[in-house]
Amino acid sequence: MAKEILAGIDIGNSTTEIAIADVSGREPVFLSQHLVPTTGVKGTAENIQGITACLEKAVKKAELAISDLTRIRLNDAVPVIGDLAMDLISETIITESSMIGHNPDTPGGGGIGTGETILINELADQRHDTDYIVVVPETCDYEWVAYMINRCVKNGISVKGAIIQKDDGVLVHNRLQEKIPIVDEVAFIEKVPLHKPAAVEVALSGHVIRMLSNPYGLATVFGLSPEETRQIAPVAKSLVGIRSAVVIRTPQGEIVERKIEAGSITLVGDKDSVTVPINDGAKRIMNAYKNIGNLIDVQGEMGTNVGGMLNGLRQDLAHLTGQASRDIHISDMLAVDSGIPTSISGAMAGEIAMEQGVALASMVKTEKLSVHKVADLLQKQLNVEVEVGGIEAEMAMRGALTTPGTEQPLVILDMGGGSTDAAAIDLKGQITTAHLAGAGDMVTLIIKSELALEDIDLAEKIKKYPLGKVISLFHMQLEDGTISFTETPYAPETFGKVVIREESGLTPLPIRDSLEKVRHVRREAKRKVFVTNALRALEKVSPTQNLRHLSFVVMLGGSALDFEIPQMITEELSSYSIVAGFANTRGTEGPRNAVATGLILSVTEEVANG
Amino acid sequence: MDKHNAVFVPIITQNASPSILLKEMCAGLEEEGVPYRIIDQKEELLTSLPISILVSGDQFMIFHEKLPEGQSYLNGCAGEERWGGKNAARLVKGLPLSNP
Numbered sequence: 001m002a003k004e005i006l007a008g009i010d011i012g013n014s015t016t017e018i019a020i021a022d023v024s025g026r027e028p029v030f031l032s033q034h035l036v037p038t039t040g041v042k043g044t045a046e047n048i049q050g051i052t053a054c055l056e057k058a059v060k061k062a063e064l065a066i067s068d069l070t071r072i073r074l075n076d077a078v079p080v081i082g083d084l085a086m087d088l089i090s091e092t093i094i095t096e097s098s099m100i101g102h103n104p105d106t107p108g109g110g111g112i113g114t115g116e117t118i119l120i121n122e123l124a125d126q127r128h129d130t131d132y133i134v135v136v137p138e139t140c141d142y143e144w145v146a147y148m149i150n151r152c153v154k155n156g157i158s159v160k161g162a163i164i165q166k167d168d169g170v171l172v173h174n175r176l177q178e179k180i181p182i183v184d185e186v187a188f189i190e191k192v193p194l195h196k197p198a199a200v201e202v203a204l205s206g207h208v209i210r211m212l213s214n215p216y217g218l219a220t221v222f223g224l225s226p227e228e229t230r231q232i233a234p235v236a237k238s239l240v241g242i243r244s245a246v247v248i249r250t251p252q253g254e255i256v257e258r259k260i261e262a263g264s265i266t267l268v269g270d271k272d273s274v275t276v277p278i279n280d281g282a283k284r285i286m287n288a289y290k291n292i293g294n295l296i297d298v299q300g301e302m303g304t305n306v307g308g309m310l311n312g313l314r315q316d317l318a319h320l321t322g323q324a325s326r327d328i329h330i331s332d333m334l335a336v337d338s339g340i341p342t343s344i345s346g347a348m349a350g351e352i353a354m355e356q357g358v359a360l361a362s363m364v365k366t367e368k369l370s371v372h373k374v375a376d377l378l379q380k381q382l383n384v385e386v387e388v389g390g391i392e393a394e395m396a397m398r399g400a401l402t403t404p405g406t407e408q409p410l411v412i413l414d415m416g417g418g419s420t421d422a423a424a425i426d427l428k429g430q431i432t433t434a435h436l437a438g439a440g441d442m443v444t445l446i447i448k449s450e451l452a453l454e455d456i457d458l459a460e461k462i463k464k465y466p467l468g469k470v471i472s473l474f475h476m477q478l479e480d481g482t483i484s485f486t487e488t489p490y491a492p493e494t495f496g497k498v499v500i501r502e503e504s505g506l507t508p509l510p511i512r513d514s515l516e517k518v519r520h521v522r523r524e525a526k527r528k529v530f531v532t533n534a535l536r537a538l539e540k541v542s543p544t545q546n547l548r549h550l551s552f553v554v555m556l557g558g559s560a561l562d563f564e565i566p567q568m569i570t571e572e573l574s575s576y577s578i579v580a581g582f583a584n585t586r587g588t589e590g591p592r593n594a595v596a597t598g599l600i601l602s603v604t605e606e607v608a609n610g
Numbered sequence: 611m612d613k614h615n616a617v618f619v620p621i622i623t624q625n626a627s628p629s630i631l632l633k634e635m636c637a638g639l640e641e642e643g644v645p646y647r648i649i650d651q652k653e654e655l656l657t658s659l660p661i662s663i664l665v666s667g668d669q670f671m672i673f674h675e676k677l678p679e680g681q682s683y684l685n686g687c688a689g690e691e692r693w694g695g696k697n698a699a700r701l702v703k704g705l706p707l708s709n710p
Binding site: 105142167168169171174471472489496 | 637640641642643674676677683684696697700701704705706707
């Protein structure tokens with residue numbers, strides 16, 4: 001009898017996985033497996049490219065050719081697609097003032113000085129009865145600047161502080177006869193309004209400014225009325241915790257006020273519908289979600305931030321699925337609080353402030369994905385019989401059950417890039433499923449936003465690998481506080497920096513946040529998305545809605561490979577006396593290849609059952 | 611000289627070309643608040659800091675005492691003096707280096 005070789009192919013949102021097995025005998029003999037990133041949106045013709053590339057690798061590993069395959073089985077992918085959006089719910093609005101608030105490593109001097117802003121070239125011609133703050137563009141040499149200020153002060157002009165474009169603060173300060181606070185490294189010095197009242201404050205190293213970060217301090221410095229103090233309060237807020245700052249009053253209102261409404265969100269369920277102001281934060285939204293039964297749709301208040309956000313989301317999803325945007329109904333939603341970096345209006349050194357925001361992941365059911373179309377195309381291209389196998393959850397369950405130490409009843413938690421899917425199987429073999437919005441991609445988005453990174457790939461790396469901090473040419477501090485030593489010195493670009501420790505080398509982070517801060521952001525993002533979703537998913541598939549009635553949970557998918565997500569979930573679920581851990585498909589594959597394996601196992605069972 | 615008083619980054623000159631602006635290099639160190647001293651190569655080195663700068667021709671090299679003899683950690687040329695001084699200082703302070 002000729003050998004019967006079968007390929008099981010699982011097209012996921014982010015990866016395509018293949019298992020190849022010889023199914024001639026009673027028990028399938030697995031020959032090889034492989035995975036590649038999915039090409040295109042799952043269930044579209046673009047998938048073929050990834051599938052064939054993956055298939056070629058897999059048959060090669062098994063020392064076969066594609067023509068040796070008897071049959072190919074594709075999974076019947078779940079027709080849900082997710083998307084992400086993020087927007088501000090609050091914003092610092094600064095009116096009637098400009099400000100510089102930043103942390104140059106080496107500002108000059110210390111203390112606070114107030115006066116009228118004046119260009120250094122014009123200083124010598126000024127009146128003797130006014131205090132001045134000198135503004136120095138980068139064309140000026142530090143020795144000349146110091147000479148100029150010294151000469152003018154000697155001639156009776158009162159200089160109370162300086163704003164310098166270059167990194168010359170200490171150099172100028174060291175050469176002054178009368179010491180003043182100096183803020184340097186002000187990138188956009190040409191934006192500093194001239195002939196306006198201003199205050200410069202520099203704190204000693206290791207301290208933070210106190211006067212300009214206090215609304216009443218600002219009121220004292222500028223002699224403000226209670227009404228003006230209320231207006232300037234956001235300036236104080238955005239200067240908290242930094243070492244040097246400048247505030248300039250521009251009472252003509254040169255900086256225009258902009259106000260945005262955060263808006264409210266309406267969750268429409270089959271039992272009830274609830275409207276929650278987005279200002280109340282993610283927690284309130286998710287609590288409201290619990291009380292409305294099954295979600296039918298989510299609507300945002302028109303003309304507000306959240307309205308725009310949900311509209312964008314709907315359009316994105318309409319584009320992805322080819323459905324009209326009014327036919328898009330959000331079937332699940334996860335809201336997570338997240339800081340969003342926002343450039344401050346009126347800021348002059350390129351400062352950003354972390355404003356409160358909310359990240360929304362949502363999921364829509366689409367019309368059935370055209371996996372059959374993909375199957376037909378694949379069959380034509382490869383000249384091998386291609387069939388669409390059983391339901392994805394069922395296949396995943398079969399694959400997961402090959403994990404040593406598992407038995408029915410069992411819950412699988414498939415944590416991928418785009419969604420978190422759960423399925424429960426009871427003693428009779430009945431399967432219940434749930435598809436939730438929010439997974440690995442949402443974690444990456446939150447990390448990117450909270451750390452104000454420009455590069456999404458960098459955020460992805462932060463998510464995947466542990467951190468370290470290079471503390472000398474030969475030493476690195478690891479996340480647990482231990483020190484590792486190297487014999488070859490670390491590269492200059494990593495010196496003194498927080499780095500991502502990939503297997504292949506170190507990637508320095510272009511930000512100044514501490515190792516502890518970056519680690520905290522990473523872990524919190526994972527916790528807020530995956531631990532929350534694990535609990536939500538288990539509640540949905542548990543026959544009694546009570547987590548305590550579950551006993552085994554097996555984690556699958558790319559995010560189950562993460563170095564800390566499975567532990568977080570194991571820890572959380574252990575408080576419900578649930579045994580939870582990541583899968584080890586066929587005892588060898590870890591949390592990968594479960595669906596592909598299930599596709600092959602289901603064939604041999606079909607044969608066995610006649 | 612008492613070794614403990616000798617806290618400075620030595621800038622050792624060796625046939626330094628006039629195109630190298632030592633003043634800018636010193637400014638880089640001064641801005642960061644790290645003491646330095648320009649010395650003749652023949653002088654005996656007595657510093658408790660691990661970093662030294664060698665200026666030779668129109669190039670400069672920044673050394674760390676724990677690196678093998680003759681192996682520099684950073685190199686630069688005329689036009690990058692301020693950057694060199696600044697980063698020598700930042701190596702002493704253990705702060706991230708800045709780009710040229």
